Amino acid sequence: xxxxxxxxxxxxxxxxxxxxxxxxxxxxxxxxxxxxxxxxxxxxxxxxxxxxxxxxxxxxxxxxxxxxxxxxxxxxxxxxxxxxxxxxxxxxxxxxxxxxxxxxxxxxxxxxxxxxxxxxxxxxxxxxxxxxxxxxxxxxxxxxxxxxxxxxxxxxxxxxxxxxxxxxxxxxxxxxxxxxxxxxxxxxxxxxxxxxxxxxxxxxxxxxxxxxxxxxxxxxxxxxxxxxxxxxxxxxxxxxxxxxxxxxxxxxxxxxxxxxxxxxxxxxxxxxxxxxxxxxxxxxxxxxxxxxxxxxxxxxxxxxxxxxxxxxxxxxxxxxxxxxxxxxxxxxxxxxxxxxxxxxxxx
Numbered sequence: 001x002x003x004x005x006x007x008x009x010x011x012x013x014x015x016x017x018x019x020x021x022x023x024x025x026x027x028x029x030x031x032x033x034x035x036x037x038x039x040x041x042x043x044x045x046x047x048x049x050x051x052x053x054x055x056x057x058x059x060x061x062x063x064x065x066x067x068x069x070x071x072x073x074x075x076x077x078x079x080x081x082x083x084x085x086x087x088x089x090x091x092x093x094x095x096x097x098x099x100x101x102x103x104x105x106x107x108x109x110x111x112x113x114x115x116x117x118x119x120x121x122x123x124x125x126x127x128x129x130x131x132x133x134x135x136x137x138x139x140x141x142x143x144x145x146x147x148x149x150x151x152x153x154x155x156x157x158x159x160x161x162x163x164x165x166x167x168x169x170x171x172x173x174x175x176x177x178x179x180x181x182x183x184x185x186x187x188x189x190x191x192x193x194x195x196x197x198x199x200x201x202x203x204x205x206x207x208x209x210x211x212x213x214x215x216x217x218x219x220x221x222x223x224x225x226x227x228x229x230x231x232x233x234x235x236x237x238x239x240x241x242x243x244x245x246x247x248x249x250x251x252x253x254x255x256x257x258x259x260x261x262x263x264x265x266x267x268x269x270x271x272x273x274x275x276x277x278x279x280x281x282x283x284x285x286x287x288x289x290x291x292x293x294x295x296x297x298x299x300x301x302x303x304x305x306x307x308x309x310x311x312x313x314x315x316x317x318x319x320x321x322x323x324x325x326x327x328x329x330x331x332x333x334x335x336x337x338x339x340x341x342x343x344x345x346x347x
Contacts, residue, residue, distance in 0.1 A: 001313070005260070007239055007262075008308070012232075013230060014205055014206055014230070015227050015230050016041065018202065018224055019224065022045055022200050022221070023221050024216055024219060024220045025219075027042050028041060029041045030213070032209065035209070039203060041203065041210070044201070046200045049200070050197075052189075063186065070179065074169070077169065088158045092155065095150050102143055102147055103144055106140040113136075113137045211231065214227070238293065239275055239311065241290075241293060242288040242289065243288065243289050249284075253277065254279060254280060255277060256277045256315055256317065257316065258315040260272060263311055265303060274296045275294060276296050278294050
């Protein structure tokens with residue numbers, strides 16, 4: 001028979017604590033409740049966080065509107081630049097065609113003036129004809145120079161247009177980046193507020209039984225880090241029993257059958273539990289040997305199998321008649337090998 005034993009539930013035990021200071025506005029669970037993961041246990045006041053979240057939400061909406069305006073302005077500027085650039089390119093194309101035509105006509109007129117000059121030298125043409133041809137050539141040359149100047153002016157205008165567009169785009173991009181930076185900061189605060197609000201609702205992180213719940217009243221202010229509840233997940237019940245080394249070592253082996261009686265519950269009324277030895281510790285700790293047992297068969301419904309419930313364990317290590325026990329005891333006494341501790345029950 002064990003000196004002492006207790007039930008142990010192989011389970012995941014989670015302690016729930018507050019993350020920040022908060023005033024209790026509701027307690028939604030009771031001790032012993034069976035909970036699912038995510039069930040709310042305690043609700044803390046979030047009015048301050050609500051105001052902060054509302055303000056940040058309005059700021060975010062305003063920044064979103066500003067960012068939309070910048071993007072819309074950018075689109076309009078892109079469209080105008082495309083149209084202006086196309087208009088200049090079309091004019092340049094026409095002027096360059098006109099310039100090529102002017103240069104060709106000017107060359108022809110130069111040849112005409114040269115022929116009139118040659119004929120004049122041979123006295124085969126009048127001086128008036130020569131002067132008229134030369135004047136026409138000069139007019140064409142002036143027209144060609146004007147077209148060339150117009151082309152240069154348009155190219156300067158085109159370069160200026162591109163420069164102005166790039167400057168405006170850079171300015172708009174900078175404005176957009178500034179707004180996006182502010183929006184990111186506000187979004188971060190909003191996410192932090194949502195996280196803080198979720199932390200104000202203390203929820204069950206795992207499914208299980210509410211094993212402990214602090215005495216909390218509505219309106220009470222909880223400190224940050226204050227433990228308020230404990231949840232135990234369901235798990236198998238095992239028994240940890242402690243035996244004197246003289247009774248355990250060499251006598252108790254894995255696989256042996258055992259009986260478990262819960263302290264405080266009469267076995268004649270409530271029955272007893274059947275168990276089997278699973279493991280025997282090989283080392284002696286604090287003068288005892290630990291034996292781990294598993295429950296077997298049907299569990300009596302009227303017995304509460306709770307974690308850390310004290311019990312007694314009886315393990316039958318052999319069978320002897322009363323006469324054999326008497327002889328064994330007498331022999332131990334005569335030889336001086338009798339154990340100092342008295343042992344109840346059969347060994």
